[in-house]
Amino acid sequence: MALVGCGSAVPAISVSNQQLSERVDTSDEWIRTRTGIGARRICSADEPLTALASRAAQAALEHAGWAAEDLDLILMATSSPDDLFGTAPRVQGAIGARHAVAFDLTAACSGFLFALITAGQYLRSGAMRRALVIGADQLSRWVDWDDRTTCVLFGDGAAAVAVEACPDAQNGLLGFRMHSDGSRNGCLTLAQTDTHTDVLGGVSAQVGGFAPLRMNGQEVYKFAVREVPAVLKELLESTGTPASDLNWLLLHQANQRILDAVADRFAIPHERVLSNLASYGNTSAATIPLMLDEAVKDGRVQPGDLIASSGFGAGLSWGGALLRWAGPQR
Ligand code: ACO
Numbered sequence: 001m002a003l004v005g006c007g008s009a010v011p012a013i014s015v016s017n018q019q020l021s022e023r024v025d026t027s028d029e030w031i032r033t034r035t036g037i038g039a040r041r042i043c044s045a046d047e048p049l050t051a052l053a054s055r056a057a058q059a060a061l062e063h064a065g066w067a068a069e070d071l072d073l074i075l076m077a078t079s080s081p082d083d084l085f086g087t088a089p090r091v092q093g094a095i096g097a098r099h100a101v102a103f104d105l106t107a108a109c110s111g112f113l114f115a116l117i118t119a120g121q122y123l124r125s126g127a128m129r130r131a132l133v134i135g136a137d138q139l140s141r142w143v144d145w146d147d148r149t150t151c152v153l154f155g156d157g158a159a160a161v162a163v164e165a166c167p168d169a170q171n172g173l174l175g176f177r178m179h180s181d182g183s184r185n186g187c188l189t190l191a192q193t194d195t196h197t198d199v200l201g202g203v204s205a206q207v208g209g210f211a212p213l214r215m216n217g218q219e220v221y222k223f224a225v226r227e228v229p230a231v232l233k234e235l236l237e238s239t240g241t242p243a244s245d246l247n248w249l250l251l252h253q254a255n256q257r258i259l260d261a262v263a264d265r266f267a268i269p270h271e272r273v274l275s276n277l278a279s280y281g282n283t284s285a286a287t288i289p290l291m292l293d294e295a296v297k298d299g300r301v302q303p304g305d306l307i308a309s310s311g312f313g314a315g316l317s318w319g320g321a322l323l324r325w326a327g328p329q330r
Contacts, residue, residue, distance in 0.1 A: 001119070001120040001123045001124060001163050001164070001165065001166065001171060001172055001173045002163065002164055002165075002166040002170050002171070002172045002326040002329070003161055003162075003163055003172045003323060003324070003325055003326050003327075004064045004162050004163065004164055004326050004327065004328055004329050005060045005061070005062075005063035005064025005065070005066070005161070005162035005327075005328055006059075006060050006063055006159065006160065006161045006162065006289060006292055006293040006296055006297075007055075007056050007057065007058065007059020007060035007061070007062065007063050007159065007160050007293060008056050008059060008157065008158065008159035008160070008286075008289065008290045008293040008294070009052045009053075009055035009056040009059065009157070009158050009159070010041045010052070010156070010157045010158075010280065010283075010290070011041040011042055011043045011044060011047055011052065011156050011157075012041075012044070012047075013041060013042045013043075013044055014039050014040070014041055014042075014279075015039060015040055015041075015042055016028070016038065016039045017031045017032065017037070017038060017039065017152070020151070020152055023145060023146075023151075024145070024146060024147075024148035024151060024152070025148055026148045026152055031152045032278075034255075034257070035152070035153060035255045035256060035257070035277065035281075036255065036256025036257070036259075036275065036277040036278060037152065037153065037256075037277050037278065037281040037282075038277075038278040038279065039155075039278070039279055039280075039281070040154065040155025040156075040280060040281035040283075041155050041156050041157060041280060041283075042140045042155065042156055043138050043140060043141075043156045048082055048138065049078065049080060049081065049082050049087060049136055049137070049138040049156075049158070050082045050087055050090040050091060050094060051094075052136060052138070052156070052157070052158040053076060053078075053087065053091045053134050053136040053158040053160070054090075054091050054094040054095055055158070056134060056136065056158040056159050056160045056289075057074070057091055057095050057097075057132055057134060057160045058095055059160070059293075060132060060159075060160035060161060060162045060293075061095070061132070061162065063162070063328060064162035064328055064329075065328050065329075065330045066130065066162060068095045068096045068097040068098075068100075069096070069097065069098060069099055070099075070130050071097040071099065071100035071130050071131065071132055072099065072100055072101070072122075072128035072129055072130050072131060073100055073101055073102070073119060073122060073128050073130075073131035073132070074088050074091060074092050074097060074100045074101075074102035074103075074131070074132045074134065075088065075102075075103065075105055075115045075118060075119050075131060075132070075133050075134070076088035076091060076102070076103070076104050076105065076115070076134040076135075076136060077104075077105050077106075077107065077111030077112045077114065077115040077133070077134065077135045077136070077285040078104055078105075078106065078111065078134075078135075078136050078137055078285055079106050079107075079108050079111065079137060079139075079190065079284060079285065079314070080137045080138045080139055080141060080142055080190075080284070081104055084208075086102070086103055086104045087104055087136075088102035088103050088104050088134070089102045089103070091134065097132075100132075105118065107285075107311075107313075107315060107317050108188070108284060108285070108313040108314035108315060108317060109252045109254065109282070109284050109285065109287070109311055109312060109313025109314065109317075110178075110252070110311035110312055110313055110315065110317040110318055110319050111135060111284070111285035111311070112133065112135030112285045112286070112287075112288045112289055112311060113176075113178075113252075113288060113309060113310070113311035113319050113320070113321055114178060114311070114317070114319060115133045115134075115135070115285075116133045116161065116163070116173070116321065117173065117176045117178060117319070117321060119131040119133045119163055120163065120173045120176075123163060123164065123165040123166075124165070124173075126165065128165070129164060129165050130162070130163075130164045130165075131162075131163050131164070132160050132161070132162055132163075133160065133161050133163060133289075134158065134159070134160040134289075135158070135159055135160075135284075135285035135286040135287070135288060135289045135290070136157070136158035136159070136285060136286055137156065137157070137158075137283055137284035137285045137286050138156045139154040139155070139156065139213065139282075139283075139284055140154065140155070140156050142190050142210065142212055142213050143212060143213055144212035144213065144214075147212070149215070149217060150213055150214070150215050150217075152281075153254070153255075153281060153282050154213070154281055154282050154283070154284065155280050155281035155282065155283050156283060156286075157280055157283035157286040157287075157290050158286050158290075159286050159288075159289030159290040159292070159293050160289060161289050161292065164329075166326075170326065171324075172323055172324040172325065172326050173321060173322075173323060174239050174241075174306075174322040174323065174324060175235050175238055175239040175241075175321070175322040176235070176319065176320065176321040176322070177231050177234050177235050177238075177319055177320050177321075178317075178318075178319035179227070179231065179317065179318050179319060180315050180316070180317045181315065181316045181317075182315065182316075184219070184223065184316045185314075185315065185316065186216075187215065187216045187219045187220050187223065187314075187316060188213075188214070188215045188216070188220055188313065188314040188315075188316065189211075189213070189214050189215075189314065190210055190211070190212070190213045190214075190314070191210065191211055191214075192206070192208070192209070192210055192211075193207075193209045193210060193211050194206075195207040195209060220313070220316075221255065221257075221258065223312070223316055223318075224254065224255075224258045224312050224318075225258060225261045225262070227312060227318045228251065228258070228262050228310045228312055228318065228320075229261075229262055229265040229266070231310060231318055231319060231320040232262070232266065232308055232310055232320050234320070235308065235320040235321070235322055236266075236308070236322070239322050241306070241308075241322060243266040243267065243268055243308075244267075245306055246266075246268060246272065246306050246307070246308050247272065247301070247302075247305040247306050247307065248272055248273075248274055248295070248300075248301060248305060248306075248307045248308070249262065249263055249266075249268050249272060249273045249274065249307075249308055249309075250274045250288060250291060250292060250295075250307050250308070250309040250323075251273075251274075251288075251309065251310050251311075252282075252287050252288060252310065252311045252312055252313065253275065253276060253277045253280070253281075253282060253283070253287035253288075253290075253291060254282045254287075254312075254313070255277070255282075256275060256277050259273050259275055259277075260273070262310070274291045274292075274295050274300070274301075275291070276290065276291050276294055284313070288309055288311060292307075292325075296325065296327070301325050302325070302327075303325060303326055303327040304324065304325070304326075305324070305325045306322070306323075306324055307322075307323040307324070307325060308320065308321075308322055308323075309321050309322075309323055
């Protein structure tokens, strides 16, 4: 699988830490020093997730030099769909990718990496030739805006990466690892509420609806600084890659302290650690492709660059992938 294009879209509305401190008891100083976050984007009513994801998809297609009809697969990682039956088909319809099968994949902040790896298997098997992997989330609709321990962390965004089948010599997915631990699911949830309605005498049915996002921040922090270095170590050892060979560390953007701690474990200089937390906060499934797109478009990530990536979050779930960026093949 070769990574040949990327694109992203973020909502126009930006909310600073200072603005948030008018709503909850927090401060710019607390949020910046604990997380590195300075602002986050929030979707407006007239640009929900489908619109954002479609814009990101179009941008990735243009970057790759592909037409929408070229696509065989659209895999959309999201935990905040516009439609629980699937948002990917809406994106497929919006961009006119009429030959592509389109479906969602839910794995919270690990979602993009899991989707990229999944798409890689279809391409590698020869079943499909061209795919668009989208990471898109609108967690602003599920955050409790009165809970200062979570609402300051998250933002909305969408980004996509165009991937295609290629000869082994050009393979850009050099290794991967994926893990889940459902026994720790309660650390981070966006769960169905327990409301019922009477259908008939003696028969009641659950009423659909989800409670706001709840997180045990300290447990998730400890999990991340333990498991992310471990999965990256597994990945580097299994591919025989010294950390000094890496051009970039591209981690899920949850907290600058997590990025720094992981980099320090591998003695990776901080200037090789990609971070855009200050502008966007944690956009869940979107963070990794959003960061990649920014670094490709500003010229930091160059064709041939070796990237160690890791996603982690609710599930609990985590994974790593060793990637080589190819860029547009024109
Ligand atoms: N502003 C001011 N004070 C705050 C805020 C806030 N926004 N939030 C919490 N506090 C207070 C707490 O109430 C607590 O006060 P107390 O000591 O009087 O009780 C104090 O600050 C310290 O709180 P902690 O929770 O110990 O703060 P910590 O240093 O652990 O930082 C944070 C919290 C930033 C959430 C951190 O734990 C973290 O980043 N965890 C990881 C989150 C993460 O990575 N999520 C990724 C997965 S997301 C996904 O999958 C969808």
